[in-house]
Amino acid sequence: MSETLFVNAEAEPLAEQDPNWWRQAAVYQIYPRSFADGNGDGIGDLAGIISRVPYLEALGVDAVWLSPFYPSALADGGYDVDDYRDVDPKIGTLEQFDVMTRALHDAGIKLIVDIVPNHSSNRHVWFREALASPKGSPARGRYIFRDGVGPDGTEPPSDWTSIFGGSAWEPVGDGQFYLHLFAPEQPDFNWDNPEVREDFLTTLRFWADRGVDGFRVDVAHGLAKKLTDDPLPTHADLELAEAVRDGAHMLWDRDEVHDIYTQWRAVLNEYDPPRTAVAEAWVHASRRPRYASPDGLGQAFNFDLLQAGFDAAEFRRIIGDNLELAARSGSSTTWVFSNHDVVRHATRYGLPRHAGGDTTASQEWLRQGGNEAVLDRALGLRRARAAILLMLALPGSAYLYQGEELGLHEVADIPDSARQDPTFFRNAGVEIGRDGCRVPLPWTASGPSLGFGDGAPHLPQPAWYADHAVEAQTADGTSTLSLYREALALRRRLQGDEELAWIDSGDPRVLHFRRPGGWHSVTNFGSAPIPLPAGSVVISSAPLTEQQLPGNATAWLVE
Numbered sequence: 337m338s339e340t341l342f343v344n345a346e347a348e349p350l351a352e353q354d355p356n357w358w359r360q361a362a363v364y365q366i367y368p369r370s371f372a373d374g375n376g377d378g379i380g381d382l383a384g385i386i387s388r389v390p391y392l393e394a395l396g397v398d399a400v401w402l403s404p405f406y407p408s409a410l411a412d413g414g415y416d417v418d419d420y421r422d423v424d425p426k427i428g429t430l431e432q433f434d435v436m437t438r439a440l441h442d443a444g445i446k447l448i449v450d451i452v453p454n455h456s457s458n459r460h461v462w463f464r465e466a467l468a469s470p471k472g473s474p475a476r477g478r479y480i481f482r483d484g485v486g487p488d489g490t491e492p493p494s495d496w497t498s499i500f501g502g503s504a505w506e507p508v509g510d511g512q513f514y515l516h517l518f519a520p521e522q523p524d525f526n527w528d529n530p531e532v533r534e535d536f537l538t539t540l541r542f543w544a545d546r547g548v549d550g551f552r553v554d555v556a557h558g559l560a561k562k563l564t565d566d567p568l569p570t571h572a573d574l575e576l577a578e579a580v581r582d583g584a585h586m587l588w589d590r591d592e593v594h595d596i597y598t599q600w601r602a603v604l605n606e607y608d609p610p611r612t613a614v615a616e617a618w619v620h621a622s623r624r625p626r627y628a629s630p631d632g633l634g635q636a637f638n639f640d641l642l643q644a645g646f647d648a649a650e651f652r653r654i655i656g657d658n659l660e661l662a663a664r665s666g667s668s669t670t671w672v673f674s675n676h677d678v679v680r681h682a683t684r685y686g687l688p689r690h691a692g693g694d695t696t697a698s699q700e701w702l703r704q705g706g707n708e709a710v711l712d713r714a715l716g717l718r719r720a721r722a723a724i725l726l727m728l729a730l731p732g733s734a735y736l737y738q739g740e741e742l743g744l745h746e747v748a749d750i751p752d753s754a755r756q757d758p759t760f761f762r763n764a765g766v767e768i769g770r771d772g773c774r775v776p777l778p779w780t781a782s783g784p785s786l787g788f789g790d791g792a793p794h795l796p797q798p799a800w801y802a803d804h805a806v807e808a809q810t811a812d813g814t815s816t817l818s819l820y821r822e823a824l825a826l827r828r829r830l831q832g833d834e835e836l837a838w839i840d841s842g843d844p845r846v847l848h849f850r851r852p853g854g855w856h857s858v859t860n861f862g863s864a865p866i867p868l869p870a871g872s873v874v875i876s877s878a879p880l881t882e883q884q885l886p887g888n889a890t891a892w893l894v895e
């Protein structure tokens with residue numbers, strides 16, 4: 337492991353009532369069922385999170401984004417919600433949620449919760465009622481039901497396939513089908529229905545009243561749909577329309593979706609400070625600013641870096657474009673390398689580009705068995721360390737995914753019998769899915785489930801996980817965990833206005849920029865060392881060699 341340089345940087349929590357706290361926050365994503373297990377049942381829970389608040393405080397994050405913790409049969413890792421205003425009993429209680437919120441707030445950490453408005457689960461009380469009610473009933477009107485087609489009406493209304501594979505329509509046995517763009521256990525809501533709209537406003541208030549500071553909005557671009565009368569277009573026609581995405585696509589990114597978020601914004605602004613929201617919107621870059629506008633959700637994810645290889649020109653283009661888009665929306669941008677849906681970036685960066693160095697191709701690598709001979713683990717981690725220092729020096733919010741601070745790689749060899757992701761089952765043998773980035777965290781180097789909890793973890797941990805344990809990394813000043821802690825503390829100290837000036841090094845492998853106050857970040861994307869610019873180095877992702885920045889490394893300097 338490499339050495340990091342660290343200058344005295346006291347972590348100062350952000351001011352509590354600052355309405356702009358989110359603009360340049362470092363946000364740590366917790367996938368609760370895999371973070372820490374407090375009751376030994378093998379599933380991470382709120383008690384586990386509460387016990388790890390000191391860890392989050394020492395890490396120095398400004399906020400936590402909590403993936404779904406609602407009652408759920410876990411057909412899609414909790415993104416199949418049975419009840420939007422409760423806690424899954426497998427995970428905890430509402431009282432524990434309040435204790436967790438207080439503990440985070442006492443540690444100076446904000447709380448963002450995931451909200452899943454595109455679909456409920458098939459166990460939601462409304463969906464049960466819809467199934468028990470006849471065709472054309474108000475209960476069915478909360479979801480998207482259609483009659484079957486074909487000579488005897490037994491064929492699905494269209495040939496659309498769901499994102500997780502298989503038909504997007506499920507028959508209910510009386511000639512009707514319901515639409516599910518994800519798993520069959522995730523029926524899509526009908527957002528033209530005023531009751532659906534009203535109910536989500538109630539949900540927003542429910543959590544905001546409990547002290548939640550913000551919301552991450554799942555599939556934010558999917559809510560408004562406009563299905564034509566029969567016949568529906570074919571899947572191929574819809575795919576063609578994908579390329580256009582001008583606000584009139586039948587399913588995605590329709591202009592009317594923003595009417596919903598205008599209503600949400602009014603509710604979020606009832607609070608002091610206003611509650612934040614960040615859209616998970618897979619839309620064309622030019623359409624992102626509307627989601628991020630202050631009249632809408634206020635911020636939107638961009639997944640551009642997450643889809644890019646480790647490449648100077650690509651990083652530069654993406655950073656420039658997104659700063660411009662954010663300025664256009666009046667928001668700050670977001671950066672993210674990893675989350676619960678993609679192959680971990682330490683692994684992506686250790687794969688040959690195009691054979692796997694981006695998200696689509698890395699799924700291909702998984703599909704082919706996750707061949708270790710193709711993966712350069714050390715290089716991947718070295719680049720991940722360089723990339724995080726670069727990201728943490730950028731203006732905007734930095735989203736970190738649990739375990740990346742431990743330098744975790746993707747777990748590629750989960751036995752089929754242990755897999756949970758619906759993509760694996762619905763697309764058997766084609767999609768391997770997302771379980772490999774959701775394996776419970778290693779807290780200790782030994783013991784049952786490596787300190788995750790007392791029981792067998794719900795996804796098996798590989799032997800190499802022990803080398804990454806928090807316990808082992810805490811005391812090691814050169815560990816990736818130490819790098820994150822030091823960088824996050826420094827970032828708090830150095831962060832100023834949301835400005836960035838590129839400095840041309842004349843070398844296409846190098847990205848060098850300056851932030852207000854004389855804070856510089858220099859990344860060497862090449863493999864040979866480069867001379868460092870003037871200034872004092874305050875941290876580096878790899879040891880410097882005679883005042884040179886080695887390949888695949890980043891250093892921060894101050895003037």
Ligand code: BGC
Nearest residue numbers: 412415452518554555616677
């Ligand atoms: C979430 C996924 C989830 C899907 C359906 C997303 O984009 O991040 O994990 O499977 O929405 O809710």
